[in-house]
Amino acid sequence: MEIDSKVEEIKEDMIKSIQEIIKIRSVSDEEKPGKPFGEGVSKALDKALEIAGKLGFKTTNLDGYVGYAEYGKGKDYVGVLGHLDVVPEGKGWKYPPYGAEIHDGKMYGRGTMDDKGPIITTLYSLKVIKDLKLPISKRVRIIFGTNEENGCSEIQYYNDREKQPVLGFTPDGNYPIIYGEKGITTFNLVKELNKKSHGDIVIKYVEGGERANVVPNYCEAGLKANDRASVINSIEQISNKNKFDVKVESKDDLIIIGVKGLAAHGSTPELGKNAVMQMFKLLGELKIEKCDSMSVIDFFNRYVGFETDGKFFGTALEDKESGKLTFNVGAVHMSEDKVSFALNLRYPVTLKYDDMMNPFKKRIKELDFKIEDMVHQKPLFFPENHPLIKKLKKVYEEQTGEKAELLAIGGGTYAKDMDNIVAFGPIFPGEPETIHNANEYIKIDDIIKNAKIYAHAIYELAK
Structure with missing residues (x-):
């Protein structure tokens, strides 16, 4: 398929961009002017917007709290929400926690899975849609959050100033689809x-x-x-x-x-x-x-x-x-x-x-x-027949060949902080969860697999 082939073409640039942002230690720190969550988080936001600008997207920085890259035209927009802040690295790492080193087909580093790697992947997924000039009727925003690990106050800042997306997802959970989160x-x-x-x-x-x-x-x-x-x-x-x-x-x-x-x-x-x-x-x-x-x-x-x-x-x-x-x-x-x-x-x-x-x-x-x-x-819950669930289910099943079992969880994801969003990946069923642990990693093959799924998902939601 055209989308999948284009992902293969850009995969090396995508991996390099993920490495660039993993190398920034974006742990929340002391507030500074224009940097509400500290120096490291601000550097990560600047880098994400710099990457987005080089890929040809219009970018916006909302006073250091949150930024986004946007593509397309239309009154409504599809939102993809991810975060650039990370938890402290802790001890026990086999490889440098901010080295973004690749060993045995895995990229190691704090944020590779949660959530820098996945949100930069979605940025490249949107580039695929742009480069192929696929017809879409809604704008698409890749939204870069900066305070998910410490209360999500940046999303309140965004919500107070921006219209909400009509549909969207966060690559900050598990596949297939988390359609329910307990109150x-x-x-x-x-x-x-x-x-x-x-x-x-x-x-x-x-x-x-x-x-x-x-x-x-x-x-x-x-x-x-x-x-x-x-x-x-x-x-x-x-x-x-x-x-x-x-x-x-x-x-x-x-x-x-x-x-x-x-x-x-x-x-x-x-x-x-x-x-x-x-x-x-x-x-x-x-x-x-x-x-x-x-x-x-x-x-x-x-x-x-x-x-x-x-x-x-x-x-x-x-x-x-x-x-x-x-x-x-x-x-x-x-x-x-x-x-x-x-x-x-x-x-x-x-x-x-x-x-x-x-x-x-x-x-x-x-x-x-x-x-x-x-x-x-409050609980998050989308019925099985909701358009968002039906569209993501279709994409997941077509791309993986597996049934999209819907998940309801007791934990909370980033999806709760913005309207019309559910958690969709990046962790595949059966894969170990390394987030917040020493030696956090993401498989290179999974980065590419995610990029294809997310490109199809964005197109399905925005076309």
């Missing part, structure tokens, strides 16, 4: 502790986890006890009975309990082993006199326990498109005066925020908990 809430559940812990065992603190969207792999508690030996013995018996990985020791005037769990992403809490849940189960079985902190622990053990779908809490929602609600307790901070839980609840794509929060609020009235710092992302 995501992150918030703190807070309560003042007025009736203090007292008696033979006193809870001084409980600390576990770091973020709401990660299953905590460690939780620690400090107890004061009149009979330390007896309490330590009880802790060890409870731990052995429940098969918990616990370390207990005396330190100064406290008994320190450390519980180890297994971390997992907040969208799949069932894959982890929550150290906070284990700690509360353990504390609930100790003979601690009634107080506000024990009321919280009892409440937690009754209505959360080890469940990750909100069943005991009364929020067990489910649909056929995306499955069960997920309920993750990401962190706890309990002192003698106050307790705060960091929660991450993700609800099914066809349901509403109130379907989850009404029963949730009813449950927490029992202990007069307060909800603070609520952050809510």
Whole structure:
């Protein structure tokens, strides 16, 4: 086919351009005039627009927040949204993280897969359409985001100033097509502790986890006890009975309990082993006199326990498109005066925020908990018969020869930040996900395969 042949012609230039931009360390940094996300991110945006200009596209830089390359005419436009910022490289690299070196058919470097490589690939896919002078009725914009890894504030800046695309995709997910993304809430559940812990065992603190969207792999508690030996013995018996990985020791005037769990992403809490849940189960079985902190622990053990779908809490929602609600307790901070839980609840794509929060609020009235710092992302969902889904499905099946199974996920992609966008590639089914890891890479063959798919997709959406 004409498009595929043209991709083969330009593939060397495309690979070189990807290497150029991978070599820029575009980790968000201190704001500077005209560079809201720092020097490195600004350099990457300048380079992307420079490449786009050399390819013959009209380019726009919106005050350093976001840029785009545009081709074609028409009132409406098709948007392709990707990002140039990356997470820090970390340690453990076999090859330089900003070297863009090619070894055994793979290009290594931070951003090769997430998301510099794929968004530059779509730029060359649009060049194919331009060079072939294929007839399109809509403009096409390749939009270069700069803050996806730290909150996507640049897209709000774009949305406040620009019209939304009528159709489009982000090459920042998985194939075949992610047509549904659960609604995501992150918030703190807070309560003042007025009736203090007292008696033979006193809870001084409980600390576990770091973020709401990660299953905590460690939780620690400090107890004061009149009979330390007896309490330590009880802790060890409870731990052995429940098969918990616990370390207990005396330190100064406290008994320190450390519980180890297994971390997992907040969208799949069932894959982890929550150290906070284990700690509360353990504390609930100790003979601690009634107080506000024990009321919280009892409440937690009754209505959360080890469940990750909100069943005991009364929020067990489910649909056929995306499955069960997920309920993750990401962190706890309990002192003698106050307790705060960091929660991450993700609800099914066809349901509403109130379907989850009404029963949730009813449950927490029992202990007069307060909800603070609520952050809510609505679900993303496109029916199977939506024109965007039908067109991308057609392209994927024609280009790969495989059935385009639609995916609904608990995580969130860049698609949620702009209207009429879904995640479409670049990771093929069965391929390992190396994003955010040391030795992130993309196969050279997959760059070329993606370029062909994306060129066909852009043409299908814009023709």
